[in-house]
Amino acid sequence: MIQIENLTLQRDGQPILTGVETTIPATGLTALIGPNGAGKSTLLHGLAGLLPPAAGRVLVNGIDIASARPAERALRVALLTQNPLLVPRLSVRDLIGFGRWPHHRGRPRQEDRDHVDEALRVFDLSALEHRSLDSLSGGQRQRAYVAMAHAQATPWMLLDEPLSALDPRYARDIMERLHRLSRPGEGARGVVIVLHDLGMAARYADWVVTLRDGRLVRSGPRPEVMTTEALSALFETGLAVDECRGRPVVLPV
Structure with missing residues (x-):
């Protein structure tokens, strides 16, 4: 913890x-x-x-x-900051590989390549691994940065x-x-x-x-912290916590 x-x-x-x-x-x-x-x-x-x-x-x-x-x-800890630096010609695989630096210090092994392969798979980027970052959509690029943090293991x-x-x-x-990665x-x-x-x-x-x-x-646990009263007070505006199809939602009121 x-x-x-x-x-x-x-x-x-x-x-x-x-x-x-x-x-x-x-x-x-x-x-x-x-x-x-x-x-x-x-x-x-x-x-x-x-x-x-x-x-x-x-x-x-x-x-x-x-x-x-x-x-x-x-x-x-792996930290992904806001607006990470974009290196236009860098490939998706190479970007994710940077996440392995703390482990190999410039001498990647098969274990490091395996972690990159796993991150590509988990974030559904295998088909894009050789594409340059500047050729991706914003969503694909952000997924690649999160995959880099994941590869840091x-x-x-x-x-x-x-x-x-x-x-x-x-x-x-x-x-x-x-969410799936964080399950016990x-x-x-x-x-x-x-x-x-x-x-x-x-x-x-x-x-x-x-x-x-x-x-x-x-x-605390989400149901105890994200209540109508607590969120409305926190943001100083009317917010309601409700359910839609059995899932919690937050609505302005």
Whole structure:
């Protein structure tokens, strides 16, 4: 699991998150939600150990992630940031192969190639493996970046708004695949994802962390956190949690 202990994070000397304390389960899909400027992306970077805490700490499976060496962090968490750098002529296979760098350090083995093949299969990219990134649609390209994080084969995948600018088809496709990867069992990953789409959070998240103004509001199982009253208060607008065909949905009211 990830234990967040009285965590305060700063950027340019200014506190962005203050006194966050919660835990995130070792498997399943955890959604970070909240208004713009709540500190969601900052928290994700803190979970990856890229922002040294001004106070408190983050333990990833018992390891203080900010104190770990970069090589050790890369074997524990895979972070996909917003708007990753696009290298136009890079092929899909080569991009996914970058996820194996922490394991082979420039000397790929058959095991690394096998992981790339598996990521291509899991994210339905095998037919596109030799295509350049700039020849793909936005949805296909985003799937390739998520596949790169998957190929890193870490216990945790941390994804910052991977659904941004995607149409419903591709957004749902990515969430379905991440949801399957996070199911308990052999090879399960803990997936932590920053989401603005509350409908996707309601449908796929097992655990939800809500933030506002740099502070933790609630954290817990999705049905307990994503309620009509809690979401309306969090976003300061009328929102209703209902059901459609047996699945939870979030509607403006």
